[in-house]
Amino acid sequence: MRQVISESELGSIDLKQFHEVIAVKDAGDYQGVAVYVTPRMAQFVDPSVPAKETITNSLLIVVDNPDDLETIERLKKLFVPQRITR
Numbered sequence: 001m002r003q004v005i006s007e008s009e010l011g012s013i014d015l016k017q018f019h020e021v022i023a024v025k026d027a028g029d030y031q032g033v034a035v036y037v038t039p040r041m042a043q044f045v046d047p048s049v050p051a052k053e054t055i056t057n058s059l060l061i062v063v064d065n066p067d068d069l070e071t072i073e074r075l076k077k078l079f080v081p082q083r084i085t086r
Contacts, residue, residue, distance in 0.1 A: 004060040007075070015079055018059040023066035023075060033066045035075045 004027045005013065015021070019040055024032035042054045063071050 001055070001057045002060065003058070004062065006062045010061070010078055013059075015059070017057055019056045021059045021061065021075070021079055023063050023072060024060045025062070025064075025066055027060070027062050029060070032060065033072055035061070035072060036079050 003013075003018075004024075018036075019038045021035040021037075022032040023035055024030075040054050040056050042051050045051050061075060063075075065071060
């Protein structure tokens with residue numbers, strides 16, 4: 001799942017459902033600055049059984065300047081405490 005929102009919409013969604021959060025300049029961008037990333041790993045299965053697909057939920061946050069350190073730090077403060085209390 002990939003969802004694109006503006007920074008002003010952050011309070012309206014549950015951030016715990018996302019495995020990676022990326023700050024981008026434009027809604028059409030798919031590359032930006034990583035705010036938070038949770039490593040994903042495939043499930044262990046028997047070699048004769050196909051593995052299930054590992055799904056990563058991505059949140060792209062549109063900001064004025066994704067390369068600005070203050071912007072990234074502000075976003076991290078909003079996101080990281082919620083992940084720790086999970």
